[in-house]
Amino acid sequence: MLTFLKRGVLAGVVCGLLAGAFGFLLAEPVMDRAVDLETARQAAAGEHVSETFSRPTQHVGFLVATLAVGIALGVLFGVLYGLLHRADPEQAPWQRALHLGGCAFFGAYLVPFLRYPANPPGVGDPGTIDARANSYLSALAIGLVGAVLLGLAQRGLTERGWRPSYRQLGLVAVAVLTVAITFALPDNIDPIPVDAGLIWEFRLLSFATSALLWGGLSVAFGLLGERAALREDACNLSPV
Amino acid sequence: MNSANSSTGVLAAPVAQQAVATLVAIGAVLLALVTLYAVFLDQGQLLSPVLGKVAATANYLHELAHDGRHLLGAPCH
Numbered sequence: 454m455l456t457f458l459k460r461g462v463l464a465g466v467v468c469g470l471l472a473g474a475f476g477f478l479l480a481e482p483v484m485d486r487a488v489d490l491e492t493a494r495q496a497a498a499g500e501h502v503s504e505t506f507s508r509p510t511q512h513v514g515f516l517v518a519t520l521a522v523g524i525a526l527g528v529l530f531g532v533l534y535g536l537l538h539r540a541d542p543e544q545a546p547w548q549r550a551l552h553l554g555g556c557a558f559f560g561a562y563l564v565p566f567l568r569y570p571a572n573p574p575g576v577g578d579p580g581t582i583d584a585r586a587n588s589y590l591s592a593l594a595i596g597l598v599g600a601v602l603l604g605l606a607q608r609g610l611t612e613r614g615w616r617p618s619y620r621q622l623g624l625v626a627v628a629v630l631t632v633a634i635t636f637a638l639p640d641n642i643d644p645i646p647v648d649a650g651l652i653w654e655f656r657l658l659s660f661a662t663s664a665l666l667w668g669g670l671s672v673a674f675g676l677l678g679e680r681a682a683l684r685e686d687a688c689n690l691s692p693v
Numbered sequence: 694m695n696s697a698n699s700s701t702g703v704l705a706a707p708v709a710q711q712a713v714a715t716l717v718a719i720g721a722v723l724l725a726l727v728t729l730y731a732v733f734l735d736q737g738q739l740l741s742p743v744l745g746k747v748a749a750t751a752n753y754l755h756e757l758a759h760d761g762r763h764l765l766g767a768p769c770h
Contacts, residue, residue, distance in 0.1 A: 454714045458721055480764050505756040518732050518761030525725035525732075532718050562766060571766040574759070578770070585768040586734060659764050666765070 457535035458528065460677045465527020466520070468669030472662050473519035480658040481512055484574055487655065490647060491575030523666060530557065530670055534678075546678025552607070554671025559628065560600025562663045565592040568635040571659035573651060578643050585641060592635045599631025732758045733767040 485508060495502055506514065534553055537544075569589050577585070606627050610620040645652065731739055737749035744753075755762070755769075762769045 454718050458718055476761075476764055481760065484760050484763065505751045505753060506759075511757065511759050514757035515760035515764075518758040519765075521728050522732055522761065522765065525728040528721045528725040532722055535718070566766050569766075569768070571763060572769075574763055574769070577768065582736070582768055582770055589768050590734075655764075659766055662764050663766065 454532070454535045456681070457531040457538065459531075460674055460681075461527040461529075461531020461534070462524055463527070464530070464670050464673035464677060465524040467523075467673040468527070468666050469520040469523020471669045472523065472666035473516045475665050476519060476658070476662045477512065477516060480655070480662060481515065483651070483655055483658060487573035487575045487647065487651060490651075494575070494646065519662075519666070523670065526557075526666070526670060527674075530554070530674060533557075534674065546682050547675040550671050550675030550678055552604070554667055554674070556600040556603050558664070558667035558671075559603065560596035560598075560631075561593065562596075562667065564596030564599060564632055564635060565589055566660065566663070567632055568592040568638060569641055570656050572643075572645065573647065573655040575647060576643065576645050576652075581643055584639075585643070588638050588641065591638050595631060595635050595638075599627065599634075602627050602631070733762055733765070 488508065492502075530553065534549065537549060537553065569585070569592060603624055606624055607620070610623055615623065727739075731754050735754045737752050737755070740748035740753060759769065
């Protein structure tokens with residue numbers, strides 16, 4: 454288990470730095486624009502809001518946050534991977550890492566994102582944050598259940614000897630149903646006082662950063678696992 | 694990894710190692726969950742035992758992780 458934990462932390466550092474660098478270079482300018490607009494709106498309304506941290510500090514905070522998230526996700530990924538490995542030691546590391554990463558990205562990011570798309574700074578009423586957090590967590594929970602079901606379905610349908618075409622359509626059905634169920638949750642009622650171009654750009658960058666985070670994690674973890682397996686074969690040791 | 698120990702016939706060592714590994718894994722998972730909570734959901738709760746009321750009004754963790762929270766899709770103000 455510790456081998457997988459270490460691998461997870463290492464892959465987490467890699468993907469955290471990768472997503473951090475990408476977001477720092479491409480998304481921060483967009484967020485700065487959004488914050489400037491927000492400040493201008495507040496000034497026009499005669500409000501004065503004192504910020505806890507300056508923007509440059511928040512830029513550093515962003516890098517710290519993505520690195521911390523990368524490592525935390527890496528730890529969870531490593532432990533889950535270890536449990537799956539124990540259940541079925543035969544599957545190739547690269548394949549398992551990508552399957553696990555795909556399911557996790559779907560459940561932990563894509564499902565909540567499709568229901569409650571990310572919004573740039575300046576959108577979101579502080580008064581509704583508790584309600585929004587609850588809705589978001591509900592969507593996250595539904596997404597995670599869906600991700601587990603995807604994994605179980607992939608395995609169960611293969612064991613039952615379903616043809617690949619039917620099996621893949623079955624998986625798509627599980628995914629679509631998962632997303633559909635989240636639409637039973639209440640809508641986000643906060644007004645969006647920024648133009649559609651900025652929102653679109655921000656959401657695209659949000660998706661790209663998260664895809665990089667999860668993709669980087671899975672790929673780094675898979676490559677590290679593959680290397681370890683090749684080494685083990687070379688030494689002619691049985692897998693632990 | 695444990696083969697050196699088990700081949701010497703010491704049974705307790707691998708068992709103890711396994712228990713330690715499990716504990717480390719559980720500790721790491723808890724730490725990871727607290728980290729994710731701090732970045733994505735905290736509104737001053739984590740620091741309030743240390744800082745008192747100012748933790749909620751200044752919202753240090755939220756403000757520091759502000760951009761990451763927005764970009765990675767969590768609810769923010």
